[in-house]
Amino acid sequence: MPDRGALRIATYNTSLFRASAGALLADLSGPDDRQARAVAEVIQRVRPDIVLLNEFDYVPDSPSCADLFRRNYLEAGQNGQDPVHYPFAFTAPSNTGVPTGLDLDGDGVAGGPQDAFGYGDFEGQYGMAMLSRYPFDAAAVRTFRLFRWQDMPGNLMPADFYPEPARAVLRLSSKSHWDLPVSVHGRILHVLACHPVPPFFDGPERRNRRRNHDEIRLWADYVAGGDRAAYLYDDAGAAGGLAAGGRFVILGDLNSDPQDGKAWPGAVRQLLDHPLIQDPRPASAGAVEATRLQGGPNVHHLGDPRLDTADFRANPRTGNLRVDYVLPSRNLMVAGAGVFWPRTGEPGAELTNPFPFPTSDHRLVWADVELPEGEFPPG
Secondary structure, X not given: OOOOOEEEEEEEEEEEOOOOOOHHHXXXXXXXXXXXXXXXXXXXXXXXXXXXXXXXXXXXXXXXXXXXXXXXXXXXXXXXXXXXXXXXXXXXXXXEOOEOOOOOOOOOOOXXXXXXXXXXXXXXXXXXXXXXXOOEOHHHOEEOOOOEHHHOOOOOOOOOOOOHHXXXXXXXXXXXXXXXXXXXXXXXXXXXXXOOOOOOOOOOOOHHHHHHHXXXXXXXXXXXXHHHHOOOEOOOOOEOOXXXXXXXXXXXXXXXXXXXXXXXXXOOHHHHOOOOEOOOOOOOHHHHHHHHHHOHHHHHOOOOHHHOOEOOOOOOOOOOEOOEEEEEEOOOEEEEEEXXXXXXXXXXXXXOOOOOOOOOOEOOEEEEEEOOOOOOOOO
16 A cells, blocks of 8 residues: 555556457456456555556446446455455547548558557547546546647658648547546646557558657647647647646556667657656566566667566567656655566566466556645645
């Protein structure tokens, strides 16, 4: 459990996506899905107060996937762990699988996952959900799903690759960007969530690498506020970024390692080097062990293996990377941080090994943020 007075905030790419619409809803309708049980056990072991679930299919039904996951998995003890209760959940439509009616990938055919606003075989695949012990300020929630890529000044869109009709409509966010103000005993914390496109699966135009960079840049500009964020508009039409002095945490699978992998140069450095953001550098011993045992491309990586958050051994040319982040604003105090990646023989190691993983190829990442009484005014 977090220390007294600290708020534990986590991000977890759960890999709880399915191949067809409604399949995850069906899997979560009972308590026996093995992957969901294992994912729930990880969350119960870490016990965050707020957790973002990436690659968690969005299905516009009631009860939602988030409702079923809470009821049938998190609120039932898994493998001897105590249940964990999240009274509040937020989920919303994703750009994944939403057809554009255009040929975005240049294969001569308009249709399919590559031609959607965000890659997906159906609407909502690889979506997001946020679970919280504290209420969201629903009236102040902002989402940026509809923001157009071309409306970002100085964007990296490969204009020569996309025809004019595509440039005119293509959205920046491959899933969505959410600003979810959470009220913690009357004190507001902005939880900024996203899941940018992986910087792979493109061609020499590097459209996904460029989009990943600009999806990350959206938050860098948003928290800077003022003139730097004046171009931004949310899905309700409100313009601008975060108010000066606002407390925030940026979190999600950003699909960008600062030193290794295929991301556009400097993509995640837009956040790590931002004057308003601090990097608690969550680490684990399990990641170091994985690098030593796997070898391969990991041997040539420049980054500190302690900071890796994803085990990509399924792709022998990629190696393990740091791609999942919890980044608090500098006007917050960080009490601790970590990655749930136990070494062999440690409690919970069976949840992250062996391959194929019972949970996900990503690990849960968390940070404890102190909210001292009297020093955390609203806003």
